[in-house]
Amino acid sequence: MTALNVRPATDRRGGIRRGQRWPARCLELLRNVSLRKSFMTFAVALFAAALVFPSRDGLAEQVAAPALTVSVTTPAQRDWPETVPASGWLKPWQEAIIASETAGLRITDILVDVGSVVTKGQTLVRLSQDSALADLRKQEAAVVTAQANLAKAKANADRARQLRSSGALSVEKITEYLADEQTATASLASEEAALDSTKIKLAQTTITAVDDGMITSRSAELGAVVSAGTELFRLVRQQKVEWQAEVSARYLPRISEGLKVEINGADALSVQGRVRLVGPSVSTDTSRAIVYVALPADVRPRVGLYVTGNIELQATPALAVPETAIVFRDGINYVFIADGDKRVRRVRVETGRRNNAEVEVVSGIGPSSQVVKSGGAFLSDNDVVKIAEKD
Incomplete structure (x- = not known):
């Protein structure tokens, strides 16, 4: 049919009046243009979808990319003592108290201080010795006098023993001489004991350490007059x-x-x-x-x-993992376990004793679990990882 170059009758709005029909060739041309537009629109949409949504193979590759390279280990069996x-x-x-044994003497020298390490017998403090030396000289003289009295009494007693059988001396006089000898002997012993006491008092003017150790406190003050029992130092025995x-x-x-x-x-x-x-x-x-x-x-x-x-x-058995394997989040301890598909799984654990950079795991994992040694803080549950090393 030959196309007619005629314009169909239209209504006032430019549309085809009801009952009017386009010639067949015109309808075919319009149909072809519409199909081209639809095809172009579909192609553009398909291209845009390809850009926005990757292919299934590309998506699988993206998902399979590892989040981190980690090393894994199995828990170690240890025998740790319970603490x-x-x-x-x-x-x-032991603490020793060093005090004065004599009274009424003045401190003239202090030879140690707090922190001093001393040995047994070492001089710590000296007291005034003037009165003690005077008493010593007086007592030594008393001993000499007692020795002289004893010598005289002994001579009289010996003479009385010799004349006892002759009758030149009365029994009463002989008894007196023998008694004087015994009295002089006792007097000498008493004076010698007093001399020893005086020497002790003189020795007490020098205060020494009672044992090896270290001075931890000092109460002694230079010039102070001490009384018997006054604490001067405290000593840690043998340090x-x-x-x-x-x-x-x-x-x-x-x-x-x-x-x-x-x-x-x-x-x-x-x-x-x-x-x-x-x-x-x-x-x-x-x-x-x-x-x-x-x-x-x-x-x-x-x-x-x-x-x-x-x-x-x-000692008791313990299942131990490295301290670096423990991840602490929200007040709970976790470890990451590597599965066969190279994914990690977060597992809650209860910890116990610690020793030599290891932590006891009381519950949550078994002895054959593949535990991520370190880097767990950067992982999430079900992450894909690359296993670099296995202990």
Whole structure:
């Protein structure tokens, strides 16, 4: 059919009146234009979708990209001792009080101070010796007099013994001479004892250390007149310091002499000790007992420090992982377990003892679990990882 170049009748709005029809060729041309527009619109939409949404293979590759390269390990079986927490004061093993034994003498010399290390018999303080020396000379003279009296009485007694059988001396006189001899002998012994006492008092004017140790306090003042029993110094015997650790009474049946103790020192260094004595009584206020811990001879911490530590009881098995494997989030401990598909799974665990950069895992994992050693803080549950090394 030949196309007619005629315009169909339209209504006022430019539309085709009802009942009017386009010629067939015109309808075919319009149909082809509409199809081209639809095809172009579909192609543009398909291209845009390809840009926005990757292919299934590309999406799989993107998902499979590892989040982190990690090393995994299996928990180690350890035999760790069970520990009892304790705290207490560092105090002297034994403390000696050095005091004056004489009265009424003045301090003339002070030869040591707080912190001085002294040896047994070393002179610490000197007192005035003038009166003691005068008493010594007086008593020495009294001894000489007593010796002379004894010599005279002895001569008379010897003569009386020789003349007893001759009758030249009466029995009464002989008895008197013999009694004078005994009195002179006793008098000499008394004066010699008084001389020894005077020498002791003279020796007491020099105050010495009663044992090896270190001076921890000083009350002596130069020029002070002391009385008998006046405390002048305090001495830590042999410089031995012990830890008086307070522990709960429920642990006492399991604590015995010789157990190993680890003390956390004030300078962040640990000190090893041994239980020396378990206190026989329990405080009624705190229900705690004192355990006396002996320190090594070469360890001399400051007396008076309050420290904490642990008393090691019998060893028990422990399932241990490195400290770096533990992830602490929201007050809960977790570890990440690597599965066969190279994904990690976050598992909640309960921890226990710690030793040598390892932590005991009480529950949550088994001995064959593949635990991520470190880097767990950067992982999330179900992440894909690359395993670099396996212990």
